Amino acid sequence: MSLPKFNILKSTCIPLPVENVDTDQIIPARFLKATSREGFGENLFRDWRYNKDQSPNTEFVLNNSTYSGSILVAGMNFGSGSSREHAAWALFDYGFRAVVSSFFADIFKNNALNNGLLPVQVSEAFLEKVLKAVQGHPETEVRIDLPQQLITLPDGSSEAFEINAYKKSCLLNGFDDIDFLLSKKDKIKEYELKTAMLYET
Amino acid sequence: MEPKTLFDKIWDRHVVESIEGGPDILYIDRHYIHEVTSPQAFTGLEKRGVQLMHPEKTVATADHNIPTKGQHLPIQEALSRVQVKTLTENCERHGVTLYGLNHPYNGIVHVIGTELGMSLPGMTMVCGDSHTSTHGAFGTIAFGIGTSEVEMVFASQCVLQPKPKKMRITIDGKLQKGVTSKDIILYVIAQISASGATGYFVEFAGEAIRALSMEARMTVCNMSIEMGARGGMIAPDEVTFAYLKGREFAPKGKEWDTALEQWKQLKTDEDAVFDKELAFSAQDIGPMITYGTNPGMGIAVDGNIPQLDSVPEKAQASFKKSLQYMDFEAGSALMGRPVDYVFLGSCTNGRIEDLRSFAAVVRGKQKAPNVTAWIVPGSQQVAKQAIAEGLDKILEEAGFELREPGCSACLAMNEDKIPEGKYAVSTSNRNFEGRQGPGARTMLASPLTAAAAAVTGKITNPAELV
Numbered sequence: 073m074s075l076p077k078f079n080i081l082k083s084t085c086i087p088l089p090v091e092n093v094d095t096d097q098i099i100p101a102r103f104l105k106a107t108s109r110e111g112f113g114e115n116l117f118r119d120w121r122y123n124k125d126q127s128p129n130t131e132f133v134l135n136n137s138t139y140s141g142s143i144l145v146a147g148m149n150f151g152s153g154s155s156r157e158h159a160a161w162a163l164f165d166y167g168f169r170a171v172v173s174s175f176f177a178d179i180f181k182n183n184a185l186n187n188g189l190l191p192v193q194v195s196e197a198f199l200e201k202v203l204k205a206v207q208g209h210p211e212t213e214v215r216i217d218l219p220q221q222l223i224t225l226p227d228g229s230s231e232a233f234e235i236n237a238y239k240k241s242c243l244l245n246g247f248d249d250i251d252f253l254l255s256k257k258d259k260i261k262e263y264e265l266k267t268a269m270l271y272e273t
Numbered sequence: 274m275e276p277k278t279l280f281d282k283i284w285d286r287h288v289v290e291s292i293e294g295g296p297d298i299l300y301i302d303r304h305y306i307h308e309v310t311s312p313q314a315f316t317g318l319e320k321r322g323v324q325l326m327h328p329e330k331t332v333a334t335a336d337h338n339i340p341t342k343g344q345h346l347p348i349q350e351a352l353s354r355v356q357v358k359t360l361t362e363n364c365e366r367h368g369v370t371l372y373g374l375n376h377p378y379n380g381i382v383h384v385i386g387t388e389l390g391m392s393l394p395g396m397t398m399v400c401g402d403s404h405t406s407t408h409g410a411f412g413t414i415a416f417g418i419g420t421s422e423v424e425m426v427f428a429s430q431c432v433l434q435p436k437p438k439k440m441r442i443t444i445d446g447k448l449q450k451g452v453t454s455k456d457i458i459l460y461v462i463a464q465i466s467a468s469g470a471t472g473y474f475v476e477f478a479g480e481a482i483r484a485l486s487m488e489a490r491m492t493v494c495n496m497s498i499e500m501g502a503r504g505g506m507i508a509p510d511e512v513t514f515a516y517l518k519g520r521e522f523a524p525k526g527k528e529w530d531t532a533l534e535q536w537k538q539l540k541t542d543e544d545a546v547f548d549k550e551l552a553f554s555a556q557d558i559g560p561m562i563t564y565g566t567n568p569g570m571g572i573a574v575d576g577n578i579p580q581l582d583s584v585p586e587k588a589q590a591s592f593k594k595s596l597q598y599m600d601f602e603a604g605s606a607l608m609g610r611p612v613d614y615v616f617l618g619s620c621t622n623g624r625i626e627d628l629r630s631f632a633a634v635v636r637g638k639q640k641a642p643n644v645t646a647w648i649v650p651g652s653q654q655v656a657k658q659a660i661a662e663g664l665d666k667i668l669e670e671a672g673f674e675l676r677e678p679g680c681s682a683c684l685a686m687n688e689d690k691i692p693e694g695k696y697a698v699s700t701s702n703r704n705f706e707g708r709q710g711p712g713a714r715t716m717l718a719s720p721l722t723a724a725a726a727a728v729t730g731k732i733t734n735p736a737e738l739v
């Protein structure tokens with residue numbers, strides 16, 4: 073199976089300047105009962121997006137037609153909490169391809185990368201700049217260049233971001249980890265033989 | 274030889290291969306799964322036409338979705354029923370051992386793995402669940418993974434992981450009366466914030482940690498994820514060995530002796546270097562409670578919520594949003610505030626010692642009339658033990674009822690949801706908005722503080738009752 077490829081993304085952004093957005097907010101637990109990967113976008117940010125009577129909460133940014141695009145710009149420590157990969161599925165299913173924040177929780181970052189959703193970690197100063205640009209001019213297009221590992225605003229200001237070389241090549245080529253691990257099966261078997269395992273289960 | 278940390282010792286011997294500029298291929302000794310994060314992994318595997326590499330290294334339970342009353346009946350809620358049934362079918366088809374609903378070993382994944390002696394020092398362990406960090410209490414590298422990674426373990430018994438940085442948190446001194454291991458971890462998270470250990474794997478050390486029972490240690494490691502850590506661990510010692518001896522799946526006879534010899538090597542060398550070291554004093558820790566919507570927002574139960582201007586400016590918006598959700602005022606006290614719900618349970622505090630300490634507080638008293646209490650054992654075995662010790666009777670006499678095991682109101686995927694706007698003192702691990710039900714207001718605390726609230730009907734310092 074392959075991963076959706078990622079190369080250069082140019083898009084308008086949706087600003088969510090909230091810190092510590094946890095995966096319970098991204099996709100509440102009661103929507104985790106599906107046994108397939110599809111359709112989670114519908115319930116993305118469910119309890120922020122809808123009022124108690126299930127009408128759309130017009131104050132929430134996803135219901136604000138001023139903003140659109142496939143880049144989410146969020147406050148620090150995005151994706152903390154539960155390991156649910158459903159959070160990455162929901163963001164991707166909704167249409168996001170990248171999330172920009174000044175800090176990502178570890179498990180979320182892995183989950184996002186495993187689903188073709190690029191977490192772009194920038195400095196706090198740059199995050200503020202992006203938020204300001206987007207909030208001031210919703211038509212602002214941000215360019216995320218994976219080969220160059222660069223995020224650029226229309227005024228030309230840019231910042232480099234980190235990604236490990238292995239994950240980068242997976243995303244550029246649409247390879248997935250499981251195919252990679254399956255190609256390493258002989259190595260793994262060799263390891264099993266070589267290592268006097270502490271415990272036989 | 275270069276001095277090594279406990280973490281390095283275990284990690285390094287599980288690396289199959291290090292990828293240039295990338296993660297390590299890490300071999301996994303033990304894999305736990307449950308109904309919520311495994312179905313898509315099984316489907317993925319089947320689509321690839323691949324078999325589980327080692328079905329015998331994976332163990333399954335149903336815990337997240339299941340009701341805590343009437344477990345002998347079919348699950349009422351259709352989607353939960355399908356998810357549990359899907360787990361059962363997947364396990365049958367792929368030869369995975371399942372401790373499903375009504376099995377005597379059924380329970381919350383992080384409660385059963387440890388009580389059955391399946392989590393052993395020196396192991397690498399994963400589960401599609403962030404609180405896998407619990408098992409680190411045994412001196413293991415245990416961490417939560419996503420569903421794609423569950424599929425990786427199925428297919429290759431390995432995951433791809435960049436090696437995290439290492440942190441040691443030392444707690445010296447002795448705990449005061451009414452203060453538990455839950456208070457230690459809530460205190461540490463309040464000190465370093467909900468993201469204070471992101472990117473790190475944490476070893477807990479020091480006199481106060483050594484003095485804890487195995488179950489209390491599990492509570493500490495359980496919540497290490499709540500400060501962003503990849504996992505937490507505690508070096509195994511006599512307490513660990515005594516706990517494991519004789520457990521169902523722990524090694525026996527000669528194998529035990531061999532294992533014990535190896536386990537005794539599992540500690541951080543004296544001069545080993547951590548990327549970060551923190552130290553706290555146990556005397557400074559009081560019974561803790563959270564007032565906000567992330568686990569880092571904790572205070573001493575008799576303290577005040579911080580004033581707005583004491584919060585860093587850029588965090589003020591989130592702080593205000595949090596207090597608005599909780600309907601609390603900055604600077605105000607929590608003591609004496611009425612409580613609507615009390616939840617004792619979860620993989621953090623749903624073990625027998627937790628039930629014992631709750632029962633000790635409520636014994637001879639009465640549940641406050643304004644409180645609805647849910648007492649949920651972490652597993653069938655915990656429930657059985659509680660009944661054998663007569664804890665159910667003590668609870669009943671005080672107006673409480675022992676329910677059937679499961680995750681329950683910890684994440685409210687089943688019927689156990691705290692209603693909107695209601696205040697719950699909960700022994701679980703997350704106080705996120707809506708975590709215990711849409712609009713629910715969660716205050717995290719220890720079983721003692723929960724018990725104190727349950728009998729007084731308001732936030733109470735448990736030191737007054739124990």
Ligand code: SF4
Binds near residue numbers: 382383402621679
């Ligand atoms: S008790 Fe709560 S935290 Fe623990 S496994 Fe269940 S849902 Fe997760």
